[in-house]
Amino acid sequence: MGITLIHGKYVISEITGPSSAVVLSDGAVCQRDGEIIDVGPYEELKDRYQYDEIIGSSSFVVMPGLVNDHSHVGLTPFQHGAPDLPLELWGFSRMRAKDVDPYLDHLYGAALMIKSGTTTVQALHLPAKGKGPFDLENSEKVIQAYRESGMRVSYAPMLANKDSLLVGAGGGEDEFAADLPEDLSRRFKELTAPSYLPAEEIIAMVGDLYAKYYERPEEKIRVTVAPSNVHRCTDDLLVGLRDLASKYETGIHIHLQETIYQKLYGLRTWDKTPLQHLEDLDFLGPNVVCGHGVWATDEDIETMVSHGVSLCHNASSNLRLKSGIAPVNYFLDKGLRIALGSDEAGLNDDKDMVQEMRLALNIHRVPGVDKTPPTAHQIFQMATVNGAHASSFGDRVGTLKVGKRADIVLMNLKNIEKPYLNPEVVLDSYEGIAHYFEFCVGVMLVFLGLQVYWNLKRGRLHVHQHDHDGDDHLHIHGTHPKEETPAVQEKHGMFNPGKPFFRMKSFIIGLIHGLAGSAAVMLALLPTIDSFMAGLAYLLLFGVGTILSMALVTIALSVPFAMSGSHDRLNKIVSGLAGTASILFGVALMSDITLGTSLIPF
Structure with a gap:
């Protein structure tokens, strides 16, 4: 790959605080074979090494590649014809969506993300939905798409073994079917067929995938664990997936209290929130990321902080699906680590993380001069360092420092500093x-x-x-x-x-x-x-x-x-x-x- 010098009017090296960062004017980053070997003033670095290529100019800002910590598909449900509905109704509108080759679907999504400066993604994929043999072939297709795109991917097969359509304190889909007239009961069972597999079978089937990438790791690929949601997994599946993540030293990403109904389900079922139920199962730890968390309580937040849990904020999806606005200001006050994601229903269906950052920066500006909204520095850290940690890539990416991986983005300043004219x-x-x-x-x-x-x-x-x-x-x-x-x-x-x-x-x-x-x-x-x-x-x-x-x-x-x-x-x-x-x-x-x-x- 050789030695490359990346030059910019500004080089954003790292965020050092809520309102501070290391930014070099007329700076440069030197990389060799994908690793950063030097960062400093452009004129000094230009004379220090023999370069195979110099890219960039004073018209660019050089910054770390962005991390999308919560993404599902390439073509969004809206592009498949499903209108924006509350999450609990959204699933029904998506049942007639056509199948798309997962390789092409995620390759398309990767192209969109690269276009907006995203270099790492947490891909949450549904390979079997817990109702049939684990689809290893389609999982490999998704991984191959990101491999060919050049992006880093933390791939997680989303798993569940109950109640994907209906759930309630008095039972789920089976109980609902039993209360229906015979004809309607039969038709509803056909709609939800086939039946879910037992937890032990699901865990046994996915084990080969984790073993493969644990024994033969790739620098840009991680395979993580993703229980779909607390109310969609039996306790034995949650515990089994927790143990699987521990065995293969990988992360866990779980949807949590995205809507008020998910929170109420926990209160009516266990007399506590779903997060507190996970605490009872000894599920939480520094390797756990909770997606959404819109309806997290004070106790939930304190529990997450005490266990080192991260939370992925999906601002635009929460708005489109009427889930609510997560209390990010309060999260930050309590010291909760927050990453950012686009989910399936990003603002413009284009997986633009810069747009997601801008929304997250502005949506939490509550009235009053004594209220401090998230700063641009904090939002930038969410989309870089925090996202890298949450997607199981640790501190190898997210900053432009010596020894880190050269995941680098150049943004054209003319698009920011000048009036827009295409x-x-x-x-x-x-x-x-x-x-x-x-x-x-x-x-x-x-x-x-x-x-x-x-x-x-x-x-x-x-x-x-x-x-x-x-x-x-x-x-x-x-x-x-x-x-x-x-x-x-x-x-x-x-x-x-x-x-x-x-x-x-x-x-x-x-x-x-x-x-x-x-x-x-x-x-x-x-x-x-x-x-x-x-x-x-x-x-x-x-x-x-x-x-x-x-x-x-x-x-x-x-x-x-x-x-x-x-x-x-x-x-x-x-x-x-x-x-x-x-x-x-x-x-x-x-x-x-x-x-x-x-x-x-x-």
Whole structure:
């Protein structure tokens, strides 16, 4: 891989506090074979090593790759046709979604995340839903998608063994079916078939996957444990998965109290919250991440902090599914480690972690001058260092420090510092306008060519009015003798090679045509100029240069006509050739614009 120097106007090395960070101005990061070997001022590092490549410039900010700590799929449920509904109803609307190849689905998701600067993801995948043999093939497809994308992935097969659709204090799906009339009961059982597998069978089936990556680890791949949710797993499955994570020294990611109904289920079933039930099972520890936690109580928060548990905040998903707004300010006050994720229902269905960070920064600004919202530094730490810890990659990523992995993102500052103007949109608009005027130019060229032929025809026998002997006289002319006076020559349009020979009309036509033809280029370049004075100078130079160049071109093209002015036959031949060329070029130009031909090769 060699040595690469990554240069930026700013280099965000690490967050050191709620309002402090190590940021280098005109800095650089040096990496060798995927590991950071130096960080410092650009000019110093530029001379210190022999580089295979230098990337970046003073137009970029260099920062650690972002971590999406809670992601499920590539195509979102909304893109599959499921509207945004409360979570408990959402599952029904998704039952008719078409199956998508998991490799392609997650490869698409990886491409979206990379586009917005995400380099690590916690992928929570449903390979079998606890109702059939564990689908090792599809699990490997998901892992392969991220492997090929170049991202880091913490892959977790989500597992459950009860109540995916219905749950209640008096029982789940089986109890609900028993209370239905016979016909409805049969139809409901068909809807929820097949039955869930026992916990021990599920744990035995997934063991091979964990063993494989434990015995043959890959630098960018982790395989973690993911019980779907407390109310969807029996206690023996929760304990078994806890022990599996301990055996293979990996992390656990579990959905927790995402909605008020999940919290109420715990209170009615165990007389305590689901989090406190996990505490009773000795499930909690530093390797556990709780997803959402919108309805965590004070006691829940203190319990999570005491066990070193992390929480993944999914701000946009919580809004779209009407789950609520997690009390992040309170979490931070209590010292809870928080990561960020996009979930399945991110704000714009595009897995943009920068957008997720911005939402998380602004949504927790409660009224009052004495309330401190999360700072930009804290949000950045959630999306980098905290996410790396929560996704089981520890401290190897999330900062730009010597010895860390070179997961580096360059963000173009022009997109932040300058007014927004999409060059593609601008150029597309100019192209449409330019095509219209170019077609008009084609019409004009044909007209001018025909005018030349008309004048040549008139030159054979035509009438002029002359003023001599004090009276107006009409004369029929065929040709004009050389000895005619300059005034008569001017009337007849004849030129002397030794004197100025371009007419004002021709000059103005050429001038305006030249300015119009290059106006799109001028306007496309103007948005890239940094200052008003530089733009003004550019316009001045552009205008003067265009006028001079078109004048010179017009003069050069007029030379053959001026030189042949004293030779009537030669002048007619040159004029005829010019008229023919004008007509042919005009027709070709109009054909290329309207019919899409390629008659003009330039």
